[in-house]
Amino acid sequence: MTHVIRTARLLLCPLRAEQAPRLAELGNDPLIAAHTANFPSPYTLACAQAYIALATESGATNPVFAIELRDGGLIGVINLKLSLRHRSGHLGYWMGAGYRGAGYMSEAARAVVDHGFRVLQLHRVESACFGFNEASARVLENAGLVAEGCKRQAFLKDGQYQDLLLFGAVSKAPY
Numbered sequence: 250m251t252h253v254i255r256t257a258r259l260l261l262c263p264l265r266a267e268q269a270p271r272l273a274e275l276g277n278d279p280l281i282a283a284h285t286a287n288f289p290s291p292y293t294l295a296c297a298q299a300y301i302a303l304a305t306e307s308g309a310t311n312p313v314f315a316i317e318l319r320d321g322g323l324i325g326v327i328n329l330k331l332s333l334r335h336r337s338g339h340l341g342y343w344m345g346a347g348y349r350g351a352g353y354m355s356e357a358a359r360a361v362v363d364h365g366f367r368v369l370q371l372h373r374v375e376s377a378c379f380g381f382n383e384a385s386a387r388v389l390e391n392a393g394l395v396a397e398g399c400k401r402q403a404f405l406k407d408g409q410y411q412d413l414l415l416f417g418a419v420s421k422a423p424y
Contacts, residue, residue: 252368254314256360259353261314261327264301268315271323272297275345284382285343286404304328312369316344316357324348327357329365329374338365340376342388349384358392366420373419379404380412389416 254261264272273294282290289296304313310333316325325344332338340361344354365371376394378385390396394416402410 252312252364254360254364255319256356258319259357259360260317260319261357261360262317264304264313264315264326266298266301266305268323269294269297269301272301272326275323275325276343278346280346281343283407284379284385285341286406288343312361312364314357314361316342316353318353324353325357327354327361329361329369331369331371335373336371337373337375338369338371340365340374340389340392340394352391354388355391358388362392362394362418366422370422371420373417375415375417377413377415379406380414382414386414386416392418394418 273292273296276288276292276297278292279290282288282292311328311330313326313328315323316327317323325342325348327340327342329338329340340358342354342358362374365374374394376389378389380399395418397415397417400413400415403413404411
């Protein structure tokens, strides 16, 4: 079961079926598809419903959180794809257009990274972003992940090879 995480401005909780229309509205943004690896465009109600169903089904092994403002309203999604064998998680996320640039994603990412280390007892959290996605690189750094390198032209996106910037953090907890 996915936990609920509270931050100063946000509530991170499991996605709910009734959020599908709002998820589709936020996700149907070509910029999200352009800046993520496998995000469908257009992002339809059916896409949102299928994603929520998958997130609900795999919530214990791959936690997916709705990012909501404390005073209400879904604004984005953040998840950890776990590799329990390696005690690691891969951080993924996206934010609705009207909420970018306000620090919400950095706040959510810090909270999920902390949750991964403290609650899920991960040893490592990692992520990657396209080389052109400076905003995402800042989010990862603000969440405490450190730049680890660049895989040059490692991802074919819309017919063009893109660099992948690699980020990671290792738990400071003693074993």
